[in-house]
Amino acid sequence: MRVRETVREAVVTPVAFPDPPLLNSAGVHQPWALRAVIELRCGDGLVGLGETYGDSAHLRLLRAVAPALTGLDPFDTHGLLRRVRAVLGDDTDTPDRHGLTGGSSPQKTTLRVLSPFEVACLDLQGQLIGRPVTDLLGGKVRGEVPYSAYLFHKWAAHPGADAGEEAYGEDPYGEALDPDGIVAQAKRMTDTYGFRSIKLKGGVLPPDREVETIRALRAAFPDHPLRLDPNAAWTVETSRRVAAETEGLLEYLEDPTPGIDGMAEVARGAPMALATNMVVVSPDDIPRGFAERSVGVVLADHHYWGGLRRTAELAGICRTFGIGVSMHSNSHLGISLAAMTHLGGALPELSYAADTHTPWQYGVDVLTEPLPITDGSVAVPDRPGLGISLDPDALARLHENYLRCGIRDRDDTAYMRRFDPSYRKRRPRW
Incomplete structure (x- = not known):
């Protein structure tokens, strides 16, 4: 040893x-x-x-x-x-x-x-x-960590010659700019990976249109928990209305409106839990965010909570205050998926399936053997450490x-303005 x-x-x-x-x-x-x-x-x-x-x-x-x-x-x-x-x-x-x-x-x-x-x-x-890392976090409480299908409104392809497609071949999902397109995307993703819950990234179309999409998803997937995340694109008033209109449809509504105060206003009347990865994002935010009951679920993200052990500490604090726990995802590779899976395997407080962008990477990775998603879950590796190997x-x-590629900073707004010069990032927008 x-x-x-x-x-x-x-x-x-x-x-x-x-x-x-x-x-x-x-x-x-x-x-x-x-x-x-x-x-x-x-x-x-x-x-x-x-x-x-x-x-x-x-x-x-x-x-x-x-x-x-x-x-x-x-x-x-x-x-x-x-x-x-x-x-x-x-x-x-x-x-x-x-x-x-x-x-x-x-x-x-x-x-x-x-x-x-x-x-x-x-x-x-x-x-x-x-x-395995799971043992270092207190031991395995589940052998498989559930993940959620993560749906996006999307264009069929990047406009013009804006690269990338040649590295993974043809985009298998195509355009999704209306309820039918999102439902088709969901069916393909759940058929491929077996996801048992579904999240829609909202804040793109007018709220009524996204409510219509949630209803279409519920009709197509009557047994799948659904989530909607507009990334703070709505006012308090719009958030309240959408929450009322989606009663009985959503497992939780994520970050409908900006700020702890705004979230608290919506939460007081919402029939479902509000979730966040935008207003409670560091230890500084916990006292006021929890005291004002602005959120019912925290989407923990070890990438900005300080690693796996500090995220486990966050989950324990959530348990104390009766707050649910899921995990947030950004565009990532297999090292992050492995870390999230070990963390999820050791968290008794993980009460909701975690987010993942893995399907959107179309198999591109830096690992010799990326962890597979099967029946909507990833098995917690039993091998020492993270249980993965880097492919040099x-x-x-x-x-x-x-x-x-020439890109050095992610800037979704600037890229959108290349095709729509009038576009502005506004929160709230509706």
Whole structure:
């Protein structure tokens, strides 16, 4: 048993992979999604993996921290946090440019820089003692973690020659700009992956049209829990109306309106729980967000809550206050899916299926054997650490994508304005 290994090198590799033209309240996804792959190398082929955002401001902080991790004991995650804080100093308020994961703060920036390194440390810990990460989080409470189909209004393809499609072939889902298109997308996705719950990214069409889409989904999937997430695109008044009109249709309504105060106003009369990944997004938000009962479900995201252990702590706090727990997703690769699956496998509080963008990556990954989604769930790996292996050739290809794609920051609004110069991101819009 190797227990005295230390980090010899921390490597940060930015990557890009094709992203379909998925619509949301901020605009539309660009042709390439950005991520950063973290490797904590300890010698003799021992490597811990993490994954995080690839935007330039975040990448700069990751690269600043990486050299400071030489000599770190992978079991010393308190020491990891001290090193991250020492490097960042006052440089701790980088914005979320696309605005889909809530506001920024110094605390949130520190935690999202910490997160991928913490995941990589846990991966190393598990490999060193021969146990899966789930065991390091308290043990397995479920052998499979359920995930939800994640539906988007989308264009048939990126306009013009805006790249990406050649890397994964023909888009199997096509256009979805009306209820029929969304239902067809849902049927294909559930047939392929066996999802047993369904989430629709809203805030794209007028609210009445999205209510119509939810009704069409309920007719097509009478037994699937449904969710709707307009990313704060509605006023309090519109949110109240939609909540009333979707009574009995939705498992929860996610971030219908901006801010803790607005969410609290809607929550007081909504017949279903309100969920969030936009208003309770760091420990600073918990006291007021929970005291005002602004949310009934928190979509925990280890990428900005500080890693797996801190997200487990969040789940425990949610239990204390009677708040449900799910997991939020952004465009991601298999390292993130593995980390989410280990976390979900160890969380007694996980009361709703987690989100995932995995189907939208069309099989592109950096792993030798990506974890499959079967019957709507991912089996928790029993192998040591995260139970995954990096494919160096795939990593090199995706890094080459990054170098040549020209995108350095996600900006859904700016990309939308290339095709509709009058477009503005407004919250609320309706």
